[in-house]
Structures are given as structure tokens and as C-alpha cells.
Amino acid sequence: MENWILYGATVVLLVFSMIRDRTKTKKALMKGLKAFEGILSQFLIVLMLVAIVLTVFDPATISRLIGVGSGWVGIMIATLVGAITLIPGFVAFPAAAELLRNGAGVTQIAAFVSSLMMVGIVTLPLEIRYFGKKAAIGRNTLAFAFSIVAALFVGWMVAR
Amino acid sequence: MDGGKMTFRSLLKKYRATLVMMVLFLAFLLLFPSKAGRAEKSLLDQLKTMLLVMPPIFVLLGLLDVWVPREMLIRYMGKGSGVKGTALGIVLGAVAAGPLYGAFPVAAVLMDKGASFMNVLVFIGAWSTLKIPMFLFEMQSLGARFAVERFLVDVPGIFLIAFILNKLLTVEDVEKIYSASHDAK
Numbered sequence: 001m002e003n004w005i006l007y008g009a010t011v012v013l014l015v016f017s018m019i020r021d022r023t024k025t026k027k028a029l030m031k032g033l034k035a036f037e038g039i040l041s042q043f044l045i046v047l048m049l050v051a052i053v054l055t056v057f058d059p060a061t062i063s064r065l066i067g068v069g070s071g072w073v074g075i076m077i078a079t080l081v082g083a084i085t086l087i088p089g090f091v092a093f094p095a096a097a098e099l100l101r102n103g104a105g106v107t108q109i110a111a112f113v114s115s116l117m118m119v120g121i122v123t124l125p126l127e128i129r130y131f132g133k134k135a136a137i138g139r140n141t142l143a144f145a146f147s148i149v150a151a152l153f154v155g156w157m158v159a160r
Numbered sequence: 161m162d163g164g165k166m167t168f169r170s171l172l173k174k175y176r177a178t179l180v181m182m183v184l185f186l187a188f189l190l191l192f193p194s195k196a197g198r199a200e201k202s203l204l205d206q207l208k209t210m211l212l213v214m215p216p217i218f219v220l221l222g223l224l225d226v227w228v229p230r231e232m233l234i235r236y237m238g239k240g241s242g243v244k245g246t247a248l249g250i251v252l253g254a255v256a257a258g259p260l261y262g263a264f265p266v267a268a269v270l271m272d273k274g275a276s277f278m279n280v281l282v283f284i285g286a287w288s289t290l291k292i293p294m295f296l297f298e299m300q301s302l303g304a305r306f307a308v309e310r311f312l313v314d315v316p317g318i319f320l321i322a323f324i325l326n327k328l329l330t331v332e333d334v335e336k337i338y339s340a341s342h343d344a345k
Contacts, residue, residue, distance in 0.1 A: 135337060138325050
């Protein structure tokens with residue numbers, strides 16, 4: 001669904017651009033292609049890393065680690081697993097819902113979802129390339145800490 | 161790259177680390193045959209996501225680069241753009257699609273065009289966790305309460321992270337990131 005919006009918007013803008021100025025449009029496409037080629041090698045590395053990490057942390061392993069009553073340890077593990085893995089939302093949310101039904105804690109799941117979206121350890125090489133070491137590591141560290149705070153808030157609100 | 165012809169040697173140099181990773185991946189498949197199927201499927205899924213999401217993002221990037229003049233972007237998202245610039249950063253991130261790594265090249269173009277660092281950080285934050293299509297999906301699978309409460313705490317969180325990070329980095333750090341973003345294009 002979100003891809004349809006993305007593609008629709010791109011096609012509309014591209015057609016507009018073509019009508020206004022063909023040379024500029026060609027230049028834009030070349031620039032896009034060049035930027036893509038520039039990052040492709042690192043993308044491929046990250047994708048292979050992600051595939052290995054996801055294979056090691058399968059859903060069964062995750063649900064064992066973050067059950068209700070796993071407390072702080074569970075929250076830390078959930079945050080860590082979310083930080084390392086990179087799962088698209090349309091896979092992660094139903095999986096998280098399934099984990100909740102199977103006895104995972106709300107706080108732990110909130111920690112997992114938050115760090116999953118905000119922290120990216122396997123994509124860190126890509127982020128460093130664009131933002132440098134200091135900013136990239138700083139952002140991920142702050143986001144990691146914040147994921148725990150957010151999880152405690154959500155867990156507390158839902159428990160009330 | 162100067163747009164010149166790429167030789168085999170330069171290609172090899174550029175993709176050397178990728179080739180090493182490929183060998184490691186194959187080694188993983190051979191060492192853990194019971195996990196090989198899952199790893200292959202996972203890699204294919206990731207590739208599919210990337211090939212689906214990245215082309216339009218890079219086309220949009222090219223269009224943004226060619227059509228939006230620097231002065232205009234500075235006016236809307238530069239240092240003096242105030243609340244308007246921050247709001248634009250949030251909106252751009254929230255309507256985005258795709259994983260967070262798609263935000264980095266967009267951020268590079270924004271920086272190259274003169275967006276302020278704070279606004280770029282807010283944009284990255286919004287992309288990471290305020291994407292509207294994702295929010296709707298989260299509501300559907302984990303319940304409205306869960307999703308809304310997470311959303312409520314994430315909005316101040318994004319500003320907090322951006323603010324602290326902006327304070328943490330020196331002017332020289334930010335300058336370095338900006339000149340690198342120019343080269344990255």
C-alpha cells in the first residue's frame with residue numbers, strides 16, 4: 001500500500017518534470033542513478049548481514065527471551081534484539097502481536113518495536129557513511145536509551 | 161567519480177568488501193545447512209524490499225536535486241526557517257515509505273541544499289518512527305492504545321534526540337558532515 005503511494009507520487013512528479021524540461025529530467029535521473037550506484041556496494045553488504053542476523057534470531061528464540069515476567073532483563077534483551085535486527089514493519093507488527101498473544105510482556109514488546117524502528121546496528125556502516133562516526137553512533141545510542149524510556153511509558157500506560 | 165568510464169579494476173576495488181561479505185554469507189550457508197533455507201529466504205525478502213523501495217526514492221532525490229533551488233530550500237528548511245522548517249522535516253519524514261536506510265541519502269541531499277542540521281535530525285527521527293502508513297498498520301496489529309501511546313511519547317523523543325545530538329556535535333563536526341554529504345551525491 002505504502003509502495004503504491006510512493007510509486008504514484010514518483011510517476012506524477014516525473015511526468016510533470018518531463019513536460020517542463022526534458023534535459024533537466026534526464027539530469028535528475030542520472031543524478032539519482034549515480035547516488036544509487038554510489039551506495040549499492042554497502043547496501044548489499046548490509047542486506048547479507050541482516051539475512052544472517054535474522055536467521056539467528058528467529059521468532060521462536062525471541063519469544064523465549066522476552067516473556068511476561070522477564071522484567072528488566074527481558075526489556076534489555078528486547079531493546080537489543082530490536083536494535084540489531086532490521087525487519088520491515090509489515091512483518092514486525094504481526095510478529096509482535098503474535099508474541100504478545102503468546103505471553104510476551106507489553107513493555108518488552110514496546111521496547112522491541114521502538115528500538116527496531118529507531119536503532120539500526122547493522123545499518124550503522126551506511127549511516128556512518130552519510131553522517132560520520134560521531135553523529136551516527138550518538139544518534140543510535142540516544143535512540144537506544146529512548147526506546148527503553150518509551151517502552152516503560154507504554155507499559156505503564158497500558159497497565160493502568 | 162568523474163562520470164568517466166569505470167574500469168574493471170576500479171569496479172573490483174569498489175566491490176571488494178561486498179565480495180568478501182558474499183564469501184562469508186556462502187560460508188554461513190555451508191556451515192549451518194539447517195539454517196540455509198531461512199537465510200536465503202531472508203536475503204531474497206530484503207533484496208525485494210530494497211529493489212521495490214529504493215528506485216523511486218532515488219528518482220525523487222534526483223528530481224529534488226534538479227528542481228528545488230538551494231535558496232528555496234534554505235528559506236524553507238535552513239537555519240532561520242524556525243517552526244516552519246521543523247514542521248516540514250516532520251512531514252517529509254512522516255509521509256515517507258521504506259526502511260530507515262532510505263532516509264540517509266535524502267538527508268544528504270537536504271544538507272547539501274542547505275537544510276539546517278536540527279531539521280535534518282528531526283526529519284531522520286520522523287522517518288524512523290512517525291511514518292503514517294506504519295502507524296496505521298501498528299494500530300491494526302497491536303491495538304490503538306499501544307500505537308497511540310507510543311506515538312505520543314515518540315514525538316517529544318524525536319525532538320529530544322535531535323536536540324541532544326545537535327548540542328553534542330561541534331560546529332566542525334557538522335561542517336564535516338555537510339561537506340561529506342556533498343561528496344556522497
